[in-house]
Amino acid sequence: MVITPKLSDVLFQSAQAVRQVLAGQSLTEALESTPKEQKAAVQSISFYCMRHLATAQALSQQLLSKKAPNPLVNALLLVSLCLLTVARRPMPEGELVHSIPQYQDFTIVDQTIKATQLHKKTAAFKGLLNACLRRYLREQETLWATVQQSEEVQFNYPQWWINLIRKSYPTKWESLLKVADFPGPLSLRVNRRKTSRESFSQQLNAANISHQLYGEDAIILDKAVPVQQIPGFEQGLCAVQDAGAQLTASLLPLRDGMRVLDACAAPGGKTAHLLERADIQMTAIDIEPKRLARVAENLHHLGLFSDKVRLLQADAATTQPWWDGELFDVVMADVPCTASGIVRRHPDIKWLRQEKDVAKTAALQRMIVKNLWSVLKPGGYFLYITCSIFPQEGIEQAAFIQQTFSDATMLAAPGQLLPEITTGNLRPLHDGFFYALFQKAVV
Numbered sequence: 252m253v254i255t256p257k258l259s260d261v262l263f264q265s266a267q268a269v270r271q272v273l274a275g276q277s278l279t280e281a282l283e284s285t286p287k288e289q290k291a292a293v294q295s296i297s298f299y300c301m302r303h304l305a306t307a308q309a310l311s312q313q314l315l316s317k318k319a320p321n322p323l324v325n326a327l328l329l330v331s332l333c334l335l336t337v338a339r340r341p342m343p344e345g346e347l348v349h350s351i352p353q354y355q356d357f358t359i360v361d362q363t364i365k366a367t368q369l370h371k372k373t374a375a376f377k378g379l380l381n382a383c384l385r386r387y388l389r390e391q392e393t394l395w396a397t398v399q400q401s402e403e404v405q406f407n408y409p410q411w412w413i414n415l416i417r418k419s420y421p422t423k424w425e426s427l428l429k430v431a432d433f434p435g436p437l438s439l440r441v442n443r444r445k446t447s448r449e450s451f452s453q454q455l456n457a458a459n460i461s462h463q464l465y466g467e468d469a470i471i472l473d474k475a476v477p478v479q480q481i482p483g484f485e486q487g488l489c490a491v492q493d494a495g496a497q498l499t500a501s502l503l504p505l506r507d508g509m510r511v512l513d514a515c516a517a518p519g520g521k522t523a524h525l526l527e528r529a530d531i532q533m534t535a536i537d538i539e540p541k542r543l544a545r546v547a548e549n550l551h552h553l554g555l556f557s558d559k560v561r562l563l564q565a566d567a568a569t570t571q572p573w574w575d576g577e578l579f580d581v582v583m584a585d586v587p588c589t590a591s592g593i594v595r596r597h598p599d600i601k602w603l604r605q606e607k608d609v610a611k612t613a614a615l616q617r618m619i620v621k622n623l624w625s626v627l628k629p630g631g632y633f634l635y636i637t638c639s640i641f642p643q644e645g646i647e648q649a650a651f652i653q654q655t656f657s658d659a660t661m662l663a664a665p666g667q668l669l670p671e672i673t674t675g676n677l678r679p680l681h682d683g684f685f686y687a688l689f690q691k692a693v694v
């Protein structure tokens with residue numbers, strides 16, 4: 252029997268998650284403490300709030316004469332305002348309903364007031380929230396017109412981010428920003444070790460899951476379904492991975508027996524893809540032990556773990572103490588970045604990043620690259636990857652690599668991959684990535 256959680260409980264838990272993101276935690280981490288039976292509903296509402304946070308914040312400022320009395324009251328008001336404004340937003344072409352349910356206005360207000368009773372920090376402010384929400388319903392046209400003056404509200408990004416994208420992409424900045432309004436499609440990578448893409452595609456057809464093929468190994472579902480409904484998912488026939496992230500394996504000239512270093516591996520999507528494609532000696536490192544544990548889990552699940560795989564918790568910016576002194580044929584540097592290319596899947600990133608993080612992250616990327624170049628064999632391949640669309644982390648880093656290493660030759664690679672909206676389709680097939688491939692000269 253499916254138990255539908257009470258909306259008041261869901262609103263309260265969503266407010267808890269939003270409050271945690273506003274305090275600096277990622278939404279994924281914040282949702283870890285959500286009760287299981289409320290998880291799906293809370294996830295859908297809190298993700299929606301992250302997509303439309305600037306609008307809700309601007310409306311809330313109009314409604315409150317001063318700062319919210321505490322962060323939880325603030326978050327509950329933001330969540331309610333997000334839900335009250337669902338009907339005003341456009342939907343992707345061909346979709347009849349939003350990814351979150353639409354409730355009647357009076358239901359949202361009533362359930363928000365009930366939610367205030369769930370915590371002592373909100374209970375005393377029932378009257379305040381009631382007054383704000385009722386005023387929103389009375390004056391929404393005027394309030395909406397006022398807040399819409401701001402670019403932050405129009406695009407639901409911090410102003411520095413809007414400015415940076417406009418400066419970097421003067422002809423397509425608006426569509427690049429709008430990409431984050433809707434979740435990305437569910438994309439799968441077919442595990443070549445267990446099945447072929449053709450046979451897997453037939454299994455999906457038999458299960459009435461419509462889809463399209465992309466690149467060499469990807470399958471993009473026309474409509475997302477829970478992964479448990481995907482045939483063979485539990486058996487590791489496929490894994491969830493954005494189609495843009497799957498270009499990695501096609502770019503590298505992998506051959507059996509090669510020594511490959513995946514220098515920033517967790518959670519292991521690209522590690523797994525390379526292991527599906529060739530019998531390589533894989534060293535996968537990551538600085539975060541908790542994230543590294545997920546690489547192991549994912550490789551086991553997909554049947555890719557063997558004595559040819561070494562997983563090490565290590566810092567890619569130094570060779571001490573993890574490197575055994577033997578050079579690698581291939582180094583893959585999927586470096587830590589702002590993740591500005593994947594905001595439609597992680598909309599909390601827009602609010603967690605700060606302008607200063609761009610330069611800080613770019614500096615770390617350079618340290619990592621400098622170190623990793625030293626462990627690459629002459630004649631070996633070096634693939635630099637980020638899931639960012641900021642040029643400081645992409646094209647400018649590729650130029651840095653060329654200038655810094657006189658023995659680096661740049662080979663053909665996609666460069667900046669943008670999640671572009673094509674005519675009418677608000678859901679690009681892949682996220683934003685940057686790929687640059689180099690070969691080290693043989694001296």
Ligand SMILES: C[S@@+](CC[C@H](N)C(=O)[O-])C[C@H]1O[C@@H](n2cnc3c(N)ncnc32)[C@H](O)[C@@H]1O
Pocket residue numbers: 496514515516517518519520521522536537538539542565566567568585586587588619638
């Ligand atoms: C973009 S993610 C990698 C995604 C992964 N390649 C995949 O396809 O699943 C970047 C990773 O770099 C790790 N990281 C950050 N700083 C690092 C460092 N100094 N050394 C090694 N790993 C680092 C992070 O913990 C994170 O898991």
